[in-house]
Amino acid sequence: AQSVSQHNHHVILSEAASLELGCNYSYGGTVNLFWYVQYPGQHLQLLLKYFSGDPLVKGIKGFEAEFIKSKFSFNLRKPSVQWSDTAEYFCAVSSNTGKLIFGQGTTLQVKP
């Protein structure tokens, strides 16, 4: 069965610190991978996605993620976080039918 695991449930960083959020998935077929973000009081929105090609994917607001097939991982990174990055982050994998399987989510708190 497909599953997604996010290693960190709650991360606290100071502004300008670097961020890496872990995501591992379990799926036997071709994967499509997503990171979604939910800012306080806002809709869940797409941060970035990987379908094929370059395993380093760039998204909005300076975020990037690297697909490492051998490690079944799709970690999210940002070199320097801002207070406005405070949000909940979800990793997801898509099946052939378009269903998304989400991880448990990681709450990021950035201290000014």
Added chain:
Amino acid sequence: DVKVTQSSRYLVKRTGEKVFLECVQDMDHENMFWYRQDPGLGLRLIYFSYDVKMKEKGDIPEGYSVSREKKERFSLILESASTNQTSMYLCASSERQGAGNEQYFGPGTRLTVT
């Protein structure tokens, strides 16, 4: 710009009541989804629909049903609400069936069952 709207942001219902959560999308998307979001559990799929009058169970369908009479509207029904259905409910839509399609989410309905 895709817009997914949900009928209520906050809802309080009593145990045993029948509850309707409505979702409307304005982009002619084929697929629509209902999730519930709980702390530490992420989003879990309740039901989804690939076309009008079609529905498929997700991972946690027990206690819920859905209706899709029109392409743009997808309703989630709690036949007899229980306290363990207190949660945030998110509706989403995507363009068509297939692995690579981004899902667009509504603002969510926070349901409290007392």
